[in-house]
Amino acid sequence: MSHNFYCGIDFGTSNSSVAFAGLRQKPVLVPVEGQKNTIPSTIFYETGKSAPVFGNEAITAYINGEQGRFMRSLKRVLGTDLMSAGTVVNGKSVKFENILAQFIKHLKVKAEVISEEEIKHVVMGRPVHFRDNDENGDKAAEAELKQIAAKAGFENIVFQYEPIAAAYAHEAGIRGEKLACVIDIGGGTSDFTIIRLGGKLKTKTDRKDDILANSGVRIGGNDFDKNLCISDFMPALGMKTTYGGKNLPVPSSQFFDLAEWSKVNGAYSFQNQRIIRQVLTEAHDADKYSRLLELIEKEKGHELLGQVETAKIALTENEENTQILEFLQGMPHIKSTRRNFNLSIKDNVNKTVQAVKECLSQAQTKAENINLIILTGGSSEIPFVQKSLCSIFPHAEISGENKLSSVGLGLAYDSLRRFA
Ligand SMILES: Nc1ncnc2c1ncn2[C@@H]1O[C@H](COP(=O)(O)OP(=O)(O)OP(=O)(O)O)[C@@H](O)[C@H]1O
Numbered sequence: 001m002s003h004n005f006y007c008g009i010d011f012g013t014s015n016s017s018v019a020f021a022g023l024r025q026k027p028v029l030v031p032v033e034g035q036k037n038t039i040p041s042t043i044f045y046e047t048g049k050s051a052p053v054f055g056n057e058a059i060t061a062y063i064n065g066e067q068g069r070f071m072r073s074l075k076r077v078l079g080t081d082l083m084s085a086g087t088v089v090n091g092k093s094v095k096f097e098n099i100l101a102q103f104i105k106h107l108k109v110k111a112e113v114i115s116e117e118e119i120k121h122v123v124m125g126r127p128v129h130f131r132d133n134d135e136n137g138d139k140a141a142e143a144e145l146k147q148i149a150a151k152a153g154f155e156n157i158v159f160q161y162e163p164i165a166a167a168y169a170h171e172a173g174i175r176g177e178k179l180a181c182v183i184d185i186g187g188g189t190s191d192f193t194i195i196r197l198g199g200k201l202k203t204k205t206d207r208k209d210d211i212l213a214n215s216g217v218r219i220g221g222n223d224f225d226k227n228l229c230i231s232d233f234m235p236a237l238g239m240k241t242t243y244g245g246k247n248l249p250v251p252s253s254q255f256f257d258l259a260e261w262s263k264v265n266g267a268y269s270f271q272n273q274r275i276i277r278q279v280l281t282e283a284h285d286a287d288k289y290s291r292l293l294e295l296i297e298k299e300k301g302h303e304l305l306g307q308v309e310t311a312k313i314a315l316t317e318n319e320e321n322t323q324i325l326e327f328l329q330g331m332p333h334i335k336s337t338r339r340n341f342n343l344s345i346k347d348n349v350n351k352t353v354q355a356v357k358e359c360l361s362q363a364q365t366k367a368e369n370i371n372l373i374i375l376t377g378g379s380s381e382i383p384f385v386q387k388s389l390c391s392i393f394p395h396a397e398i399s400g401e402n403k404l405s406s407v408g409l410g411l412a413y414d415s416l417r418r419f420a
């Protein structure tokens with residue numbers, strides 16, 4: 001069998017894509033869901049069936065109330081203790097490694113439909129830091145992802161930072177030489193690269209000298225969902241209400257877990273149900289607090305977070321939004337404003353600004369010298385995020401096409417450079 005094709009996989013916290021290239025094939029994105037080049041990074045295991053479904057099919061099955069287990073934000077599990085602990089699917093304990101390998105394999109097969117031959121070489125994208133200030137956790141996460149790619153059938157597996165890949169994808173359209181800062185604000189992480197692009201540099205095979213610095217933090221759209229969920233949605237489920245003769249606040253950990261995509265399934269535990277039932281007998285706002293139990297019993301955590309995410313995205317376009325949650329008894333309509341949302345994410349956004357400044361200092365350059373900003377990742381659409389980050393650079397032009405697929409395409413450019 002010949003090996004004429006090399007691929008790149010952007011396994012994202014929220015969305016994934018795959019692109020391939022060959023000696024006689026310029027890098028192209030592969031249709032992964034109908035004609036679309038990106039697919040939500042979701043899996044649904046229907047009870048009683050061995051093969052899972054992926055992407056929007058998985059979301060639809062879960063929303064329609066099919067019996068089974070829904071998973072999202074699996075990338076956030078890499079490098080954490082959950083990785084070895086596993087999760088329960090169809091009554092059996094399953095390793096996350098195997099679940100993730102099924103998703104990566106799904107992407108591989110989509111590429112092979114187009115290439116019409118097996119693809120063994122892959123450049124996997126990775127955030128600059130999977131975890132903050134935890135070098136061992138970070139190394140573990142990459143090693144786990146490598147193992148997963150091998151399990152999916154790849155034989156030659158290398159890694160590239162996601163923002164560098166985004167830079168390569170944009171480079172094709174750049175005239176003249178630029179000093180660029182890539183700003184990639186995704187679902188799970190924010191990643192930055194300062195890199196020289198364009199002109200004659202495009203044809204160089206070794207780009208090491210052009211990459212001046214990389215930085216990143218484990219903050220992304222998932223955290224903004226969490227911020228909005230805690231501030232606007234959880235009070236209607238009894239967060240911060242009290243119980244018992246001593247007026248103690250109700251436990252908060254269940255609310256925080258349910259506000260985090262990767263921890264929702266864990267929040268459904270029997271232990272949590274027991275605690276909540278106990279507290280409910282003495283709750284002062286039982287109307288509200290009983291909705292927490294209802295949410296857990298009905299396993300509607302992902303649906304709640306889905307509504308939070310919808311509200312968040314609506315606030316990119318509008319100053320206000322109202323969300324109607326019909327799956328919980330007597331749930332009031334949740335009204336959110338952009339102003340409050342901005343306040344709720346402010347600390348996280350400040351941390352991303354700090355990470356950009358760190359990137360500049362590592363690169364030993366000044367913000368004034370950057371003449372191009374490459375804006376990518378879904379969360380870079382948030383007006384407050386965009387403004388906070390872009391205003392660091394007074395003289396830069398902004399390029400922001402294909403925010404959801406540029407990393408995948410850029411990884412295929414890199415794949416060609418490294419393997420061909
Ligand atoms: N218009 C929008 N306004 C605000 N947020 C948005 C918008 N569109 C998408 N998002 C958010 O962007 C995130 C997904 O972005 P993206 O697909 O770039 O992430 P990812 O590549 O999967 O994650 P990562 O790179 O961090 O692993 C989600 O949190 C989503 O809610």
Ligand SMILES: [Mg+2]
Pocket residue numbers: 012013162186187377407
């Ligand atoms: Mg991404």
